[in-house]
Amino acid sequence: MRYALSKAAWYFMAFLAAVVLNYFLPRLIPGNPVDTIVARMAQGGGSEGEARQQMYQTFLREFGLDRPPLEQFLNYLGNLLQGDLGTSFGNYPAKVADLIAASLPWTVALQLPAILLGWILGNWLGVLAAYRGGWVDRWAFLGFLTLSNIPYYCLAILLLYAFSVALPLFPSFGGYAPGTTPHLSLDFILNVLHHYTLPFLSLVLVLIGGQAVGMRSMAIYELSADYVHYLRSLGVSDRRIVWSIFRNAMLPQVTGLALAIGSLVGGALLTEVVFSYPGIGSLLFTAIRQNDYPLIQGITLLVTVAVLAANFIIDLTYGLIDPRIRSAQVGER
């Protein structure tokens, strides 16, 4: 219990630090942020006179600039606790929370299956390579290393060019064919999957590489353990030996999985940018181009909270699984 509380306190501090950072961002811009923002927005044309005045009032109220600094911060916190992330500049008068809610499913649907599949395949291939040894291992390792060391957005660019331009097998942008509206039909689902393939592949390949490299070195370590020799001398089948190595080298890899799921939202923003795929990454890209500070803040906050929550859960479960960790953290050093 004491362990959980002290962990919770640390994470709360990290969360607070992130919130403070988020809070100060638009206030670091010299002068009155609302003036600057509305002026910048106006440069892009569009809103005039009445509409602009209304916009100005909205943001003045949301930022609470007419009140003392401490109250401004509390005001921000209060809104945050109610799930109110403010109003978007770029898509005025859309609420930031709604924009994010509309994009998040795309990102999750792209990332979650990619992470799970990449994790399973990567670990399995890593153990297999270590167990086989010899030239299989050498070449497999080189392959894993290459995949895991290519920046994921570079791989995305290469795949996009190779399979949608040079060899036009897949569509080159979007989540579904332009001009169609999302609906439930076989055609539409096939169309979505068609658009899904390349971004998905680019994520899975990088993940396989990273997981396999880690798992391979863990497995090599395990290979010299007594139980492996014992199983071998008993004449147990290769498949079962690989399986037991797999299970024993698992714990750190499980952490990796949880971390990957936690950084799901922020982990592959650029994949969406490269493929012009709808989702949080594309939303952030647009927000940055439009100086849409509330939207940027909302997204960075979401990314942070997801990562913090995943870390917190990992720490708690580790404490439960392995009592040594708990006591080492709480006890005397």
Next chain:
Amino acid sequence: MNSLLAQLLSKGRFRVSVAVLLLVVAFAVLGPMLDTRNPLFAVGGRYDPPSANAILGTDVIGNDVFLQLMHGLGTSLKIGLIAGLVATAIGVFIGTLAGFLGGVVDELLMGFTNVVITIPTIVILILLSVALESRTLVSLALIIGVTSWPWTARAVRAQTASLRVREHVDIARLSGASVFSIILWEILPYMFSYIFMAFVLQLASAILSEAALSLLGLGPDNTISLGKMLQLAIQGEAIRTGAYWAFLPPTLLLTAISFSLLLLQSSLDEVFNPRLRRA
């Protein structure tokens, strides 16, 4: 030390990565000396294919891709170098201090480090670069540097904590040496290889961070970098119009740099860290 070098040179991975890195650096340093034209000056039309006039063709606004590549590579390397040095320096400073002093200082410094570690780097990077009035090469490098030190600090702290109970450290302490001189002369030299490896990793991640920020539209202003080249190519639809010369060179160069730096790190790790070798 010589035997270590011989050991390193006997590794194919080490030789390949060093060769690639030397080529890359030579291209970035010698290129602009041999060809002094301004890379931000248009020499042709939109996406002219490679020709005698421009070996790698032109980009979306008619700039010479080859020229941009030389200068962009230079910018990326400089950002990586500055950010890597800053991150390593902060990490080593905090890590050695926490590991050597222990107690409350350790607790506070590591608590701080852990807080920074859990906030995703990309988030701090985005927030800081959005808040910047103008993004220059140096300010961007500093931002990347001050956000990426925590892992180094954590690793260095662990090393320091194990070094500090050595006898030569005790002797220095008994002879009245100050904390900083002990850290400088009795601790740091013993983990130099370790710090160098950390620096190599920081260098690689800083170069990639610059590219990622640029792709999001937060790259350095008024200059060209590998990341900005990619961003211009993506925004200018180079990929979809098949102008491979505009996006393949920076993509491949980034991949080569990151790959060879990580390869270098892993070959160094294998020599300095014998546990990783296959029996």
